[in-house]
Amino acid sequence: MYLKASDITRYQREGFLMVPQVLTPEEVAGFFEEAAAMLSRGKTLHWPSEKGMVMDWVADAEIESAIMRRLALHPVITGIAEELAGRPLRLFKSELLRKEGTGSTMTPPHIDEFALPISGAPVTLxxxxxLxxxxxxxxxxKFWPGSHQVKAVDEAQDLASHPEMMFLPRVTLPLxxxxxxxxxxxxxHSAHANETHxxxxxxxxxxxDEGARFEPRTLYGDGMNDKLSRHLATMQAGQALSGECFPRIRWKD
Ligand SMILES: O=C(O)CCC(=O)C(=O)O
Incomplete structure (x- = not known):
């Protein structure tokens, strides 16, 4: 076990958990080097905002790079994920995110579920x-504790129609x-702008969830040409998200 029972209870109550130092400094250095090299190649997708750029990212990081795949399937990270989920999991995707210094804007509050083409998976995390x-x-x-249990948000699919969310407490988590x-x-969750250099x-x-199934979502994949999007475009609604593309991650007793 990587976590205490109280960490798991806290995650279940709040919907997020910070775990310090899942990577050693040597691992960080190795993964950072690969990440910087991948990002310098410039093949990134962009999330623009009215005021500038939220961030850009390498989709399919774990398909593009064996080193990033090692990070996506890192035994400590996947072990913790399965302890939090309380059941076997599969890898869905891994994205290498970059928020450029001085100029990138805040990541707006959002919920991932509505942009993930996954159904029957109550434990997606x-x-x-x-790095x-x-x-x-x-x-x-920043995270809104307990928001994963709020029914209104569950149904709304659109936080803009729930301005009251902006008045709820949230937790800022420097790492x-x-x-x-x-x-x-x-x-x-959301993120601050990057105001540093x-x-x-x-x-x-x-x-x-190990038994997750494909559910086409209009928000996902429009205009995207990464390998995952192309693979999903070949799938039928309800088809199991399994096989080589979505490997089982380890299950620790
Ligand atoms: O990195 C960010 O600013 C946001 C990331 C995010 O929304 C996510 O990983 O679900």
């Missing part, structure tokens, strides 16, 4: 591992390089 120090000024994440947050797919780099990996 994301591991977000920092540089991420204080608030560099764009650390050191090698720290990792885990958040439930229904937890409302250092680029924020992290890997966000989505894990899903």
């Amino acid at each position: 994301t591991a977000w591992v920092a 540089v120090d991420v204080p608030k000024e560099r764009g650390c994440m 050191r390089a090698g720290d990792c947050t885990f958040h439930h797919a229904r937890t409302v 250092t680029t924020r780099i992290s890997l966000a990996t989505v894990y899903m």
Whole structure:
């Protein structure tokens, strides 16, 4: 076991958990080197905002790079994910995120579930591992505790129609390089702008229930040409998200 029972209870209550130093400094250095090389190749997707750029990212990081696949399937991270989920999981996708220094804008509050083409998977969660120090000024994440259990948000699919969410308490979580947050797919979260001169780099990996099935979503994949989107385009609604593309991650007793 990597976690205490109280960590798991807390995750279940709040919908997120920060676990410090899941990576050693040596691991961070190795993964950072590969991440920087991948990002420098420039093949990224972009999330623009009215005021600038929220971030850009390498989709399919774990397909493009064996080193990133090792990080997406890292035994400590996947072990914690399965302890939080309480059941076997599969890897859905892994994205290498970049929030450029001085100029990138905040990540707006959102819920991942509505952008994930996954059904029958009540335990979908994301591991977000920092490859540089991420204080608030560099764009650390914020989470709305307990929001994964709010029915109104569950049904609304659109936070803009729930302005009251903006008046609920939220938690700002600065991370050191090698720290990792885990958040439930229904937890409302956002991130600050990067106001520093250092680029924020992290890997966000989505894990899903072993029995997850494909549910086409209009929000997903429009205009995207990454390998995962192309693979999903060949799938039928209700088909199992399994096989080589969506491997089982380990299950620890
Ligand atoms: O990195 C960010 O700013 C947001 C990431 C996010 O929304 C996610 O990993 O689900």
